[in-house]
C-alpha cells in the first residue's frame with residue numbers, strides 16, 4: 001500500500017469522502033487520490049517523494065508556480081505582525097486599488113474568502129439592485145456551491161430551474177434559468193419571456209468547468225445587449241479566468257464590459273481570497289454603504305492580501321502572459337501532434353494560461369453537449385497513464401488544465417513525451 005493510500009484510508013475516518021472538496025477524491029478518474037506533501041515551481045511531491053509535473057496548480061491560483069520565493073518572502077515578512085485583526089488594514093486598500101486598476105470595470109471591490117462567496121454575494125447584490133428574483137446561468141458552468149447556483153436546467157426548454165443538489169429548496173431553484181452556453185438564440189428567447197423579471201446573467205466568460213470551452217463569436221455581446229435592453233446585471237464570473245487568460249481577465253480579451261465581476265484563485269496567490277466588484281451605482285448598494293448585506297470575518301485577511309498583492313505584482317511584469325500563452329500553445333500542439341501520430345481522436349481548446357483536451361472525433365467542442373459526448377473511459381485511461389508517468393492532470397474530464405510561469409520547456413517536452421507513451425497504451 002502506498003503512503004497516499006494509507007493516508008486516504010485515515011482521512012476517510014473523519015472527513016466526508018476523505019477530502020475537503022469533492023473533486024479531489026478522484027471519483028472522476030477512479031483510484032485513490034495522490035496526497036501532496038509539498039510543492040515547488042511546477043512540481044508536486046507525494047509523501048514518498050515522487051515528483052509530478054502539475055497542471056492543476058491548486059485549480060488555478062498557482063500561476064507563478066508553487067512556493068514562489070518572492071511570494072513566500074512577502075508572506076514571511078508580514079506573518080509576525082499578526083494573522084488577522086478583523087479591522088481595516090492598508091493592505092486591503094492596496095489590493096482594492098490594484099484590482100480596480102487592472103480590471104477597470106470594477107469601480108468598487110469587496111474582498112471575500114472564496115469564489116463561492118464572491119458569486120453568492122454578486123447574485124444577492126444584483127437582486128437587491130434590480131428588485132428582481134430571477135437569474136440566468138448556463139449548463140456546464142460552475143459558480144461555486146451557493147443555493148441559487150446549484151440549479152440545473154428544467155425539464156423543458158426555458159422552464160425554470162430544478163435543484164442540482166438535495167438541500168436546495170425547489171422554491172429557490174425555480175428562480176434560476178439554466179440555458180445552453182454559447183446559444184445566443186436561447187438567451188434572447190429567455191429574455192423575451194422573462195426579461196422584466198431577470199436580475200442578472202452570470203456566466204464564465206471562458207467556461208472552465210465543463211473542460212475548457214471559449215465563448216463563440218457573438219455570445220458575450222448578446223449577453224451585454226440583452227442586459228442593457230432589459231435592465232439586468234451582467235456578471236462575469238472570472239474566478240478562474242481572472243488574471244489567468246490575461247492581466248485584465250476575459251473581459252479584456254473579448255472586449256465586453258460586465259456590470260459586476262467575481263474573482264478568486266489567482267488573486268489570493270494560493271491563500272483564501274475571492275472578490276466581487278463593478279459598477280459604482282451597483283456596488284454602492286452593498287453594506288455598510290447600502291442596504292444589501294454582505295460580510296466576512298476573514299475578508300481581506302492581511303496575510304492573504306500580501307500573498308495576492310505579490311502575485312499580482314509579479315504577473316504584471318511585461319511579457320508574462322505572452323510567455324504563459326506560448327507555453328500553453330507549445331504543450332497543446334505537442335500533445336495534439338502525438339495524438340495524431342498515435343491515431344487517437346483528440347480535440348483541444350486553449351485561452352491564455354488555460355487549456356482543455358477532449359477525447360472525441362469532433363473537430364471542436366464548443367458547448368456542454370459536446371463536452372458530455374467525449375469518451376470519458378478513454379480520458380480515465382489516459383489520466384492514469386499520465387499519472388504513472390509523473391504528470392498530474394485535473395482528475396476529471398470536465399476540468400480545465402493550467403500552466404504556470406514555472407513550467408520550463410523541458411517540463412513541457414517531458415509532458416508531451418509522456419502523452420506519446422500514454423497514447424500508445426490506450
Ligand SMILES: Cc1ncc(COP(=O)(O)O)c(CN[C@@H](CN)CCC(=O)O)c1O
Nearest residue numbers: 021059114115116142143144209239240264
Ligand atoms: C468559475 C468558478 N467560479 C466559482 C468557483 C468557486 O470558487 P471556490 O468557492 O471553490 O473558491 C470556481 C471553483 N472552481 C473549482 C474547479 N473547477 C474549484 C475546485 C474545487 O471545487 O475543489 C470556479 O471555477
